[in-house]
Amino acid sequence: MAEILVGIIQGLVIILLSPLITGIMRKTKARTQKRMGARLLQPYYDILKLIKKDEVISDQSSWIFRICPWVNFVALAAAAFFIPLFLTYSPFGLAGDLLLVIGLFALARFFTMLASLDVASSFGGLGSSREMMYSALLEPALFLTIFIVALTYGGTNLSTLVTEVSSATLLPHPQLIFAAIAMFVLVLGETGRLPFDNPSTHLELTMVHEAMILEYSGKSLALIEWSQAIKLLILLVLVVNIFVPWGISSSITIPALGIGFVSLFAKISILAIFIAYFESSIAKWRLFRIPDLVAVAIASSMIGIILYYIK
């Protein structure tokens, strides 16, 4: 019973904490650009404000457009429950593994792409078309990275995975370094960060994800923003718990959980700040240079696989 309770708490923490991480990243970006930036909690206020606002819906749209924010939120929030956060396992890990989490991501993205075509504006098609390319190219990099991690720690089951990670010795396996490189590119690509996409722009030359959700307002926009924040946090948690598991709790005792939570929050914040710095220091890449970056991720994970097998 306690396990299930902790499992539910872990999922809820991801869902509730995610806007804060987005806030931290925005603040960091603002500071590196010598701006004050909005408050850390601003994403929460944004969501609460949007939820109370009226919506404008395109007259061309169908029920696909209306259902998409809900599918997005449900898929990504449900994915959050499978992730071991400050405990090395999640009781819901019995029901689904890493590949299911990736599948839920894909479900959310699929509906976003459809909804963007649904409103019959050229922006939607533009975003959708670029997202099609990104997602198609990122898929093999993602699977090969999962391949390395799953083989090194003996499973795609997230509980097995994180438990093995936390009990492994400090000396990392060489293939994991390559997996980490690939994973970093993947996090940038999957969450639409620079150089893939700039989440804070509405310039038609560069936008990808923003172009797809251009028509959303009110409650729907709140749901989409929130689910994007959840997706970002899930990916950061995965990176942290797979590559730097220090401090994670392996038993349900209050002190251990406390340490687990604090260390996780610290690690996530550092990673988020690092990504925001990284984003500030580079420009958006030309669309057709992106395959090169993905190719780096794929090559890196292929080297990782070879290293795993020939150790």
Add this chain to the structure above:
Amino acid sequence: MVENLSLFQLVVFLFASGALLGLFSRNSRFTRILTFIPTMIGSFFTVIFSVSVILEKPFQLMVPNLLPFINFEIKVDGIAAFFLLLISIVSFAVSLYSIGYSKEYEAKKRTSVFGFLFNSFILSMILVVASNNSFFFLIFWELMSLTSFFLVIYDHDKEENVKSGLTYLVMTHFGTAFIFASFLLGYIQTGSFSFDAFRNSSSSFPLLTKNLIFLFAFIGFGTKAGIVPLHIWLPQAHPSAPSNVSALMSAVMIKIGIYGIVRTVFDLSGFGLSPEYSWWGLLMIAIGSVSAIIGVLYAVIEHDIKRALAFSSIENIGIILVGFGLSVVFASFNLTTLSALALIASMYHTMNHSVFKGLLFMGAGSVVYATHTRNMEHLGGLIKKMPWTALLFLIGTISIVGLPPFNGFISEWLTMQALLSSYQIPSIILQISIAFASLPFALTIGVAAATFVKLFGISFLSRPRSDTIAKIKEVPRSMIAGMSILAAACVLLGVLPFLGISVITSAFHILSQPINPFDTIILQNSFGKSFANLSMPVVVIMLLSVAIAIFGFIKVIGGKTKKTTFSTWDCGFGNLNERMEYTGTSLSQPIRVVFKTLFRSHTQIQREFFGDHKYILRTLKVESFTKNIFEEKLYLPIMSSSIFIFDKIRKIQTGKINAYLLYIMITIVLLLLFVRLSHNV
């Protein structure tokens, strides 16, 4: 046993009567009922028959010496029954659909002939799967190919349909020749046409013979399944055929090719393979992943709905072959559990592909029925005019893309797990090459999502791209009912994966008793810990509870808000119209650019200016081409060289009687010499 015998006879009788009743009733009002109702009943009984075979014991029937020295043998074991089940479920749905769909052709064509061919086609597929004798197998195989050929060219007023029918006919006979060769090798070894004889003595075949039998059978059946580079007929024949036939061909007939490959491997080995045979599996993995990636990349740039679906069939055949190849590799290293996992994965995908590709082709047929075009650049906005078709098509789309909680996800998940499990193979070269084979596999899954976003998004969503869309109506109820059956199967096989898995485990004798459909899939790693778990019922419950929770949260916190309908954001310019939407071609343009080596795409831009003004355009014409490198680099050279050779041969065919008399005399002299000389020896 008696029960099964009479069931089988009933099935044959029903299909035959469906075929003949259509011919005898020229009154077209009843033709539809008379031809398709017996098909439905027959399919229904085939479902019962195959389920009873899977659950109980194999069914056997033998008529000795039906032809001199050749026995007519029928044997339906678990494997055959599994494929019979696929045939019958799909043909049930498709014949229900056809009752409405054949109205499309009623004014123009003789539907009675169609009914005859349709029924004989399904019956021949059933008999191919059921026959236990290579001679009759080939007869039914040929019957299947010919009836489907006539169905492909049913709409023969269009020249392109005849052309694609011809390509199909040539390719299918190319395949048949190889199947024939593989059976002949078996006959030389055993002196019998019976598959039972092949099975019983296959362990004593020499290694080379076994390898050759496998290779020939793989090429032969692979042609039917549509593996690259023998896939050339598939994207031509599927779009040309009426949509209910394409549904049958793509969902079921190409699976008979898979059945042939599976049957050959099982018969030759009984799955007691040794490492020498691992190349069989590797070949299938290699060809499978190439087919998958080539198929899906051609699908994504296609703007003809049915051609895109046909290319996607090539892709799915590839995924099935990757799974089956893995199973053979695992079996050859005696990893029985993993071999069973990979076998379940590939057979689950076979089943899923039958279900969702049948559904999607029927959906495409409904679009064609309503709009009379297959070109998605002329469609758009169908979701408002045809809500049911759109919903059912969307279910098929989500399933084929492999998104949870629909059925495609389960089989792709299983195949991925089988790929991940390759680390247990005791050979580094194999381990690494299989790991690298997962690269095209994963890319395929990514591009497949793009393909179907385009297919559904461009045809069903946004603004209509032509005026005809304004006048269309939803298709007749029988068509929707036919599609709903397969859509329900998509959902059911996705939410309760053990329904499908227990059918496969009992059909292939992996486990003896059926499994509780609410169970969790658990795979263990080599340390006995859980490698991966999946319990779809729990996932669905979680999704539902999150949905309810967030709905409540938003309603409580947000309170009541208004929804206003207004035109799409147009940057203040006003008057967005359908020409400003994204087209299908531009939607897939980034992918076309990234994979330009494959597509060889090039764009021609012609500009015409107003007099000397270099900046004011009078006209602008943009044309964009892609090449099919398989047609150009592989088939065209073969065709032109054979035309060259036949041109030379034609020189001796002068048409003059005296020349032919000379040939005859030369032949006789040579024969006499031959007889004389050989007699002396």
